[in-house]
Amino acid sequence: MVAFIFLNMTNVSFGIEQCHCQMSHWQIVLLLIKQNYVSVIILLLIASISVAAIFLGAFIWSVKSGQYDDEESPPVRILFDDFKQ
Amino acid sequence: MNNTLLLLKIIMPSSINTSVQCYHCGEDCDAHPIHAHEKFFCCEGCRMVYEILNENGLCDYYNISKNPGISQKIKVRENKFAFLDDGAIQQSLTVFRNEDETHISFYLPQIHCSSCLWLLENLHRLNEFIISCKINFTRKEADIVFNHHFTSIRKIAELLTSIGYEPYISLKDLQHAKPRVDKSKIYKLGVAGFCFANIMLFSFPEYLGIDAKEQNLANVFRYLNVLLSLPVFFYAASEFYVSAWKSLKHGFLNIDAPIVLSVVVTFSRSLYEVSTNRGVGYFDSMSGIVFFMLIGRILQDKTYQQLSFERDYTSYFPIAVSKIKDDKEETVLLPDIQLNDTLLIHNQELIPADGILTRGKALIDYSFVTGESIPVEKEMGEIIYAGGKQIGTNIEIFVIKEVAQSYLTKLWNREELQKNKRNEERSFVHLLSRYFTWIIFAIAILASTYWYFHDHSKMLTAATAVLIVACPCALLLSNAFTNGNILRRLGRNHFYLRNAQTIEDIAEIDFIVFDKTGTLTTSQYKHLVFEGQPLSRNEKAQIASLAAQSTHPMSKAITAWASESKRYQVIGFEEYPGYGIEGIIEGNFIALGSKSFIMEDINEKAIESSVYIKVQNKILGKFSFQNNYREKIPSLIKQLKSYYGLAVLSGDNESEKKYLKDLLGYNANILFHQKPEDKLEAIQQLQINGRKVMMIGDGLNDAGALKQANVGIAVTENSNTFTPASDGILEANELHRLFNFIRLCKANKQVVMLAFIISILYNIVGLFFAVQGILSPMKAAILMPCSSISILLITFGLSNLMAKKMKLK
Numbered sequence: 001m002v003a004f005i006f007l008n009m010t011n012v013s014f015g016i017e018q019c020h021c022q023m024s025h026w027q028i029v030l031l032l033i034k035q036n037y038v039s040v041i042i043l044l045l046i047a048s049i050s051v052a053a054i055f056l057g058a059f060i061w062s063v064k065s066g067q068y069d070d071e072e073s074p075p076v077r078i079l080f081d082d083f084k085q
Numbered sequence: 086m087n088n089t090l091l092l093l094k095i096i097m098p099s100s101i102n103t104s105v106q107c108y109h110c111g112e113d114c115d116a117h118p119i120h121a122h123e124k125f126f127c128c129e130g131c132r133m134v135y136e137i138l139n140e141n142g143l144c145d146y147y148n149i150s151k152n153p154g155i156s157q158k159i160k161v162r163e164n165k166f167a168f169l170d171d172g173a174i175q176q177s178l179t180v181f182r183n184e185d186e187t188h189i190s191f192y193l194p195q196i197h198c199s200s201c202l203w204l205l206e207n208l209h210r211l212n213e214f215i216i217s218c219k220i221n222f223t224r225k226e227a228d229i230v231f232n233h234h235f236t237s238i239r240k241i242a243e244l245l246t247s248i249g250y251e252p253y254i255s256l257k258d259l260q261h262a263k264p265r266v267d268k269s270k271i272y273k274l275g276v277a278g279f280c281f282a283n284i285m286l287f288s289f290p291e292y293l294g295i296d297a298k299e300q301n302l303a304n305v306f307r308y309l310n311v312l313l314s315l316p317v318f319f320y321a322a323s324e325f326y327v328s329a330w331k332s333l334k335h336g337f338l339n340i341d342a343p344i345v346l347s348v349v350v351t352f353s354r355s356l357y358e359v360s361t362n363r364g365v366g367y368f369d370s371m372s373g374i375v376f377f378m379l380i381g382r383i384l385q386d387k388t389y390q391q392l393s394f395e396r397d398y399t400s401y402f403p404i405a406v407s408k409i410k411d412d413k414e415e416t417v418l419l420p421d422i423q424l425n426d427t428l429l430i431h432n433q434e435l436i437p438a439d440g441i442l443t444r445g446k447a448l449i450d451y452s453f454v455t456g457e458s459i460p461v462e463k464e465m466g467e468i469i470y471a472g473g474k475q476i477g478t479n480i481e482i483f484v485i486k487e488v489a490q491s492y493l494t495k496l497w498n499r500e501e502l503q504k505n506k507r508n509e510e511r512s513f514v515h516l517l518s519r520y521f522t523w524i525i526f527a528i529a530i531l532a533s534t535y536w537y538f539h540d541h542s543k544m545l546t547a548a549t550a551v552l553i554v555a556c557p558c559a560l561l562l563s564n565a566f567t568n569g570n571i572l573r574r575l576g577r578n579h580f581y582l583r584n585a586q587t588i589e590d591i592a593e594i595d596f597i598v599f600d601k602t603g604t605l606t607t608s609q610y611k612h613l614v615f616e617g618q619p620l621s622r623n624e625k626a627q628i629a630s631l632a633a634q635s636t637h638p639m640s641k642a643i644t645a646w647a648s649e650s651k652r653y654q655v656i657g658f659e660e661y662p663g664y665g666i667e668g669i670i671e672g673n674f675i676a677l678g679s680k681s682f683i684m685e686d687i688n689e690k691a692i693e694s695s696v697y698i699k700v701q702n703k704i705l706g707k708f709s710f711q712n713n714y715r716e717k718i719p720s721l722i723k724q725l726k727s728y729y730g731l732a733v734l735s736g737d738n739e740s741e742k743k744y745l746k747d748l749l750g751y752n753a754n755i756l757f758h759q760k761p762e763d764k765l766e767a768i769q770q771l772q773i774n775g776r777k778v779m780m781i782g783d784g785l786n787d788a789g790a791l792k793q794a795n796v797g798i799a800v801t802e803n804s805n806t807f808t809p810a811s812d813g814i815l816e817a818n819e820l821h822r823l824f825n826f827i828r829l830c831k832a833n834k835q836v837v838m839l840a841f842i843i844s845i846l847y848n849i850v851g852l853f854f855a856v857q858g859i860l861s862p863m864k865a866a867i868l869m870p871c872s873s874i875s876i877l878l879i880t881f882g883l884s885n886l887m888a889k890k891m892k893l894k
Contacts (some may be wrong), residue, residue, distance in 0.1 A: 038302060045309070049283065056279040063271050073222035076199040077206070081145075 109135050111152025130157020134249050141211055146204045153200035155249045162431050168405030168416040169239035187233045191252035196225045212244055255400050274379045277321035280313045281372040291365045292863045307359045314368040318352050322375045340518040343557050350552040370865045377873045381565030385585050406437050419488050426484045430475045438471050438484050439491045445480030449473035453784040456602040456736025512589055514564045518557050525555045532856040543858035550860040554851035559844025559872050563880045567836050574888045579816035580826050587812045590796045591830040593777050600782035601735035604800045605718055612713040613646045617706010626651040627670045634658045635666050639696055675700050712741055717821035722748050724824040734759045734767055736786050765789035785809055825891040832887040840880045847872040
């Protein structure tokens with residue numbers, strides 16, 4: 001998201017130049033880099049959605065497997081000592 | 086410190102009141118504590134449990150919580166669990182079974198602390214063939230896995246009983262499987278939350294100003310939002326569609342109708358905008374609505390899993406009873422009891438079916454069934470009704486009616502009791518929301534007609550915007566959150582309500598009916614007052630020796646009152662059921678009994694529970710058994726008197742009439758000898774006269790009245806034991822705070838109204854933009870969560886403040 005906002009600002013300053021002059025080499029490079037950034041954003045989107053989806057799946061699985069059925073005994077249970085035989 | 090006390094007790098036996106606490110259960114040890122292993126115990130039972138734990142190295146039980154044991158004063162009969170050897174019963178209790186293992190589940194109502202948890206999860210140390218034991222603390226259940234080749238369900242039940250955790254197995258367990266807990270709302274909430282958060286995030290670029298040149302990227306975000314909103318629209322919101330459709334089929338709109346309207350309109354308009362490239366849509370508002378409403382729903386649906394408000398006779402009766410066949414005792418399941426069977430009823434056992442007494446001395450405690458505080462003595466050949474508890478020796482009865490046909494169960498199955506109060510549609514919130522819907526429609530139509538004349542293009546925009554932003558979410562949310570919060574607070578004070586609707590019902594009552602035995606009074610039979618000449622210690626010991634020969638609770642109470650440990654020998658002891666006892670002690674002829682027995686006047690009808698003493702033909706005095714009223718009841722009655730009509734309906738005799746008349750006032754309605762049908766009819770009469778009645782009772786004889794009343798509250802000493810079907814369960818030692826509980830329920834309505842007014846303000850602001858057709862997605866997206874969260878905080882804070890004012894925990 002931050003990358004995208006930054007990209008917007010460069011775009012604003014860019015646009016004026018493009019109208020009047022022919023694009024010089026470094027302007028072409030910047031344009032190409034910007035194209036790459038767009039696909040990076042798409043990649044970021046996919047990555048973040050999948051991570052969030054994994055968490056959603058984990059949530060649904062944990063509720064389904066009954067981990068939240070009894071909320072009073074687990075906190076007490078972890079404090080029990082193991083038996084020294 | 087205990088040793089010093091013991092020493093003092095030897096030197097000055099009767100002047101120091103040394104009450105030692107039992108190491109196992111924490112109760113007072115009365116006059117004769119048992120001293121073993123350098124500790125004191127109140128009874129043999131407690132000592133035996135300690136010894137079992139000690140031998141197996143499980144004494145950490147006592148270190149985790151103080152006095153964690155349950156009192157073992159009442160012993161459990163030896164072959165009480167013989168019915169667990171039956172294959173069919175085992176089948177219905179088994180959850181899973183394979184070649185070597187069996188999984189079963191027991192309900193152990195005595196589980197109450199972390200020591201119980203620790204001990205039960207270490208059950209395998211007491212029986213090596215138990216593989217594991219897992220406790221669900223909230224439901225008080227033990228899931229036990231064991232090797233069925235070497236041990237059995239019966240042995241496990243007996244083991245649990247021997248350490249103080251007797252499983253409660255009732256007829257109901259045989260019949261139905263346990264209902265599955267419904268978690269679908271939680272899944273929907275998870276999905277809605279996931280989608281809501283991501284949609285909001287992906288809406289930021291457009292709100293913060295994406296350039297028109299980057300249209301491709303903006304489209305990516307828009308279509309992502311469409312994709313993410315699909316699960317919300319079709320899955321998460323289905324909860325509301327179903328509810329609105331159900332009520333629509335009955336011909337009217339309920340609270341979910343405006344929500345459904347709002348969601349559908351928002352979704353369609355947003356789809357239209359995105360597909361025609363006109364805008365970004367309102368997907369974040371839509372998913373936000375669904376998300377917050379689901380939270381409200383889940384909070385309001387809080388139930389108390391370990392309590393049951395739906396009880397019928399199958400939860401009360403035991404599973405099996407002993408039958409005598411060809412002079413042999415065998416176990417028979419309750420549904421299999423047939424006419425003309427002879428049943429053997431042991432001490433402390435419930436009578437499962439109507440029958441005729443054929444052998445033994447019958448002393449039946451009907452206090453739970455009819456409210457009579459004195460046990461009834463029955464003679465051979467008399468009919469004994471099902472539901473009472475036998476006290477004393479074993480008796481045999483000849484069954485004349487099957488279990489389902491007995492007087493008690495027929496009472497329970499009466500038509501009046503089958504009618505279920507219509508739960509849902511009675512809240513004032515429903516009424517308000519119905520007006521809300523119509524008003525919104527009106528505004529939308531007004532706005533579109535206005536724009537029709539001024540600017541066509543804005544017509545649809547304005548109309549749909551009105552429907553999007555004017556959501557009664559705030560009203561419903563405030564209702565849900567306040568209800569949920571109040572249910573929780575009341576629960577912490579041991580007043581458990583069945584659902585949120587009950588809160589409103591309680592706020593509306595104007596008449597309260599009390600039951601007497603077990604509700605206003607404790608069921609303890611100890612409150613004894615002696616009137617007459619002062620007795621010497623010798624005389625007390627002699628009377629105590631005579632009384633100790635009888636198992637009647639009155640005799641036991643007299644023995645305890647005398648508190649002399651010396652026992653003399655009694656010659657010629659005779660007991661006359663229903664009248665009294667007599668015998669010769671140390672040459673004195675002593676008789677204890679009713680007035681007619683002692684004074685030989687058969688015409689006197691007992692109007693009070695008193696026992697007279699006669700020694701050598703001289704009447705020394707009498708014991709009156711007064712009802713032991715619960716603490717602070719008089720102050721409760723005083724508080725209630727000024728606001729509510731009061732009445733007491735009791736199944737007991739009239740001995741308390743004067744006391745209650747003084748307490749409640751002379752024009753209050755106090756009736757005795759009330760049968761269960763009488764109580765029900767009394768409540769019906771009040772309701773016909775337009776009163777809204779709350780019934781407070783504890784026993785089976787109140788079951789009909791509890792259901793008939795607008796609000797039925799069951800009082801119980803221990804929320805784990807059986808209570809009849811009711812709308813709320815109140816623990817007996819919190820009864821005196823009833824007035825504050827009712828005030829809190831009234832406050833609920835005020836808080837909701839206040840939140841509603843605030844939400845109206847939000848709606849006005851939103852509508853201001855909507856009717857002008859300038860409601861941007863960003864404005865909607867900000868307004869909606871803002872209003873929801875602020876309403877949430879306000880209602881939460883206010884209801885907690887109210888609870889504090891009522892001095893509740």
